[in-house]
Amino acid sequence: MRITCPHCGPRDLIEFTVLGEARTRPAVAVEDLDSPAAVDAFAAYVYDRANPAGIHREHWFHGFGCQTWLVVTRDTLNHAVLAVADVREERP
């Protein structure tokens, strides 16, 4: 498998570490951090995974390259890599 890093070009899988689904950390006001809603939101953020058969947005780290976190959009059915972006550039 190869991932085309936006900074380094096409690179072999062994250079990367996958974290999992690219999710967005809940934004909670400081005064609400102990609210049940905050706990629910963080629990969903940490534990709930969509695990789709199909298109999946994932966080990957190019540790043996440019040290950049990437958003890799992949099809889990055929392993096709559809898009790769620096996480700071990419907005879903």
Added chain:
Amino acid sequence: MSGFRLARGGLIDRSRPLSFRFDGRSLSGFAGDTLASALIANGVSTVGRSFKLHRPRGILGAGAEEPNALVELRSGDRREPNVKATVAELYDGLDASSQNRWPSLRFDLLAVNGLLKPVFAAGFYYKTFMWPAAFWEKVYEPLIRRAAGLGRASGLPDPDRYERVFAACDLLVVGGGPAGLMATLTAGRAGADVILVDEDHRPGGRLLADGVSAGGMDGPALAAQLVGEIRSLPNVRVLSRTTAAAAFDHGTFIAVERVADHLPLPQPEMPRQRVWEIVAERTVLATGASERPLVFADNDRPGVMLAGGVSQYVNRHAVSPGRRVVVATATDAGWATARDLVRAGVNVAAVVDARGSAPRGFEDVAAEVAVFPAARVDRTLGRGKVEAVAIAQAGGTVEVPADLVAVSGGFNPAIQLISHFGVRPTWEPAIGGFVIGGPVHGIHPAGAAAGRYDLAACLADGARAAVAALSEIGRTAAMPDLPSIEPGPHAAGTAFWKPGTLRPGRAFVDLQHDVTAADVDLAHREGYVSVEHLKRYTTLGMATDQGRTSNVDGLAIMAALRGLPIADAGVTLSRPPVVPLSIGAVAGARTGHHFRPTRLTPIHAWAEEQGAVFVDTGQWKRPQYFPRPGETSWLDTVNREVMAVRSGVGVTDVSTLGKIEIHGPDAAAFLDRVYANRPSRIPVGRSRYALMLREDGFVMDDGTVARFAEDRFAASVSTAHAAAVWRHMLFCQQVLWPDLDVSLAAVTDVWAQFAIAGPKSARVVAALVDDGDPVSRESFGPMTARELTVCGGISARLAAVSFSGERAFELAVPASAGDAVVRRIMRAGDEHGIVAYGTEAMAVMRIEKGHPAGAELNGQTTAHDLGFAKMLARDKDHVGRVLSQRPALNDPARPRLVGLKPVDPSTPLKGGAHVLPAGAAATADNDQGWVTSSAYSPTLASHIALALVTRGPERHGEVVQVWDGIRGSVVQATIAAPCHLDPEGERLHAG
């Protein structure tokens, strides 16, 4: 079968005779022989015994599909089992033995297994496991281990070298036959980067084996012409003796090159094998096709051989595997073999064609041999080898004397590599085989691999596939002029075993796993009718040949039994690798200390001079202790080192600690979000203990953070977690809070770092610091951190940080200065009796002080468990902030950190031992925690430990049992605070 060397012809070098040994017999062959062709030339017919039934077996084919002729090659530490004699190149001095026979090939006592056939029938493995266990262990397993082995591994370290290399190309061509050569030439002429891998040592494939002619040339001449031009192209790389073994996503292939397998010994510095990882934009799969045997009674008798193999032996190796031959065929290829034999002067007794009549184009052959149309071979007869063939046709059965049966039951395109993607082939009735219709995953099947068996079609198809593959990546290639060839007869039919024709004797489907048509029939009767069940129940196709010669026959029989067309019965997939890979090739150079990198700290050489014993900590080598003459055990050494630090001063290497710089206007805000406490409140010139959580609220790591300027911090993280914390911090910076203006740098290897600890440490440090910078209690108290210079202008960072509980400093200097500075430290400390100490003494002192480390920061503990709950800042968001407050993570009943002291101080407490209430039985229900770290404390003259114990902090003073079921001990111990020594921290302020 009684093979012999033909007087003329072949691609062998008769001026280079080679001697070799088989089962101790001295034999000879020629350069250009395989072991199989040389054995045939010497009249050897039986080369092994079968896997389960120990029936004598001969050579079935002439290529990589061979299920029978597996031998052990070489001896001693280079002995290699299961080598296919059909692809092993002969070299002078080659030493091979037959396998799976005991005590000898001719008298195999275990051939009695043949009489135990019901025991080894389909489903044998599953049925046998249901017998009483003792029967299995005492009787069957030993018997099966002896009986059902393949070859023997050497059992010794492999003396040879292996390599792994990477390559990339526009077009990978797999297979150097006519289609592959033409694809390579077409793409090579177009300027594409091409890699051609071919498993043979000489490219050409069937051009070298079949009696073809093209444009006035014979096959070898055409191959030589094509290869000559290919080798002249600088953009084409030809890898011979190389098999593409596996295909992976995005055009990645693993191929193994047998660099030195054809030599008696690898030359110096030469790897024995080399694994290629090839990334190809596009691939042409020109892997050819394997011929199918025919299933009839006693079809495993030595002397039954694939027709294509016979042609190869005759045309390429100039040996005839028999003197009187019956050709049994369902294809025109069988007739071509008959023609090859007739031309070579070998007596062909009969051609038996399952089809109605002799095909057109072979009138010359039909004129010279007896032809049995619409007939089949019923069985072979003979003792130990084929002596006659019973031919069944409408009028009855006739017996024809023969010593060789050349069989051709159709062809299976070699599409294993595409199968690795889970792509199922479809049945193509016109060619009687399974094919992949078009390009899949960038792989274009061509030639025989695409079901095209005629030479003209193969050449054209290879060129067409290359043009199509290159056009997909935006490159243009021109169709080459093709040699003028009369389209030849190439009809490939099928002739599968028909239910209801079972005769006495065994009709084998899978020769390597001894699976018969009757086994398939039994599986059908017992309900294992799906092809996947058939495969697993009978082990059909599960041997090292992956069923290349057997799978399609097996599923065709099952389809017939079920009354289904083959297309509807299903087909199994194959997994990588296509051919067995040696473990050495997979490991490559990563053996012994090359298994992973070794990281040495900047003062490793100094520690070696001091006689340090090193310990592996991840990739690092760290000094574990520094033994001195007269010390009889490591414990003597460690006790001395601890007491020296506690009473004077010691120095240790802490360069392996992870070091991360955090710089920028938002550095403080960033650290407040990464850490659970508040690094933003650290004043410039100070450092502080810092705790890092994961988002799920559990502890990730701990360490210190020092602030050198308003916008500049240095974090120290544990050695074990350094890489993970770095990755995590970048995640926080880039993913979670990209709006913060902060830069990070990983500087672990930039600094050499020492801990100088003990009541006299300040005096040593004061002697190092330039310009009389004072390090007194007042000017440089605990948690002070400053950038300064030492030893005459060496830039340094000095922090009054203690892990030992003593007055202590951590001094960091540029890595290049580390060696010089540690020597200066030792000189400065000489008058104070300084000692070097290692990780063991460090661990003893941290357990004495109750500081959690690796065994306590195990990813399952919370701040609450470790007694750090008060450090959690609740008035800000940080990683883990919300979920760390969940009630279950703060439950007092969780195992929490405590100290343990044995009631008898001389009794050791052992890591991993369980904590049980006094008097309670050792049951899982009574388990209340475990010992995480233990040590002997010379300071306290007692064994001590840290433990995680249910409601631990509420139970100080309680006596519990420490139960070690593995090492068999029960120790009474008292629960205490984690800190065993100086709980008020007075020692920190000494000196």
